[in-house]
Amino acid sequence: MMSTLFRLPRNAALLVFLLALIVVAPSASGKGSAYIVELVFDGILLAGVYSIGPGKHRWPFLILTVVTLAVRWGDHLAGIWYLDVGALSLTVAWLVYAVSIIIANLFSRTDVDVDTILGAVVTYLLVTVAFTLVFEIIEIQEPGSFSGIGDGGGPDRRQLTGSMMYLSLVCITTMGFGDIVPVSDIARPIAVLEGVFGQLYLAVMIARLVGLHITGRRDD
Template identity: 25%
Template sequence: MSPLTYLVRHPSAGLLFVQLLGVLLYPAMEDTQIGRALFGAFGLVVLGLALHVVKRSPVQTWVATVLALLVLALSLVDVLLPTPWLKWLISMVEAVFYLYATASLIAYMTADQHATTDELYAVGATFTLLAWAFAHLYSVCQLLLPGSFAAMLEPQAARTWMELMFLSFTTLSGVGLGDIVPLTPMARALVMIEEFAGVMYLALVVSRLIALTAIKR
């Protein structure tokens, strides 16, 4: 089976691969204007792949398409007429999209009593989607409430996207490693909600698929 055929058969694998590739590429995209442009283009690729993965029913397709088109339209307006309020609005809509994609993938993984190969890839893709969603929520929090997050290096500076993504991954996984600290009540509330979401995801979704895989074997 060719790699392209494999990805067509297992779309969740493609989404997971692209998101993990983004984690490796994002650090090189934040420092230059060209890098930031590539950063935005790469985000649209992830958006498109997530849209493709969640097309499980007409209703899911319609809702996901509307959210994706809204993100694209707002991003184009921000390029032509950049304003501060557009940035937090885009991040909020992206967070809603990724949360919806997460819910759609969880529904897909729990729809039957079989653990397919694509569903196992969906476990990782769902985790990264959830991490992306909370990173966007942290970005909204920081834009609306400056000083929401601090770090050991340059504690007064606004945290970069990669720092917020790092905070999201460490919080969602429950490892607690990192130097990014939430300071405002809203920032701490978001971190607590993500901690709860990470624990429940592992306890309810991942453990169920592992059990189904063991039963099948």
């Protein structure tokens, strides 16, 4: 069983937790659900450490992961406003760091395998989560930045993550349903930025993977 575990693609566990977050976050409403979402987030953080693997980034990334976990749980246990924003900001920093490392690894590869494809998917979802948290921070700092949701600082605070996750997925895939809309001066350009990133990322990454695949077949 252990040998099977170690043969799993490095990014598989991270992908599972990211998909779990997309499923769980929108349904979080009560306090118990909030803890479930946090446990899924913890899984993402820990799986991220495994995905990064050995290398020069290992220890800085591990330290950032431990600090992020501590602040996130401090926020849940203390319920202090500045810890909430601090935990979200620190998690965004963790996500940006993880994305930069994974993308660097992807573009240093000379072949395409299952882990390469999973890495490309994982990066896409990590960026989605990062924008989700940025949207949360904006709504907490400036309530009313998004129409179609409740007050981010009010009783619907636990549902804010789910609403912002939904909005982030709509933006990055450019589906544009229009039920949740950014209306503030800071929210609108960030939503547009996510949509632009989503389209450019797909174009560049598909071209990269196809190019590697063609090169690999020629070498064979």
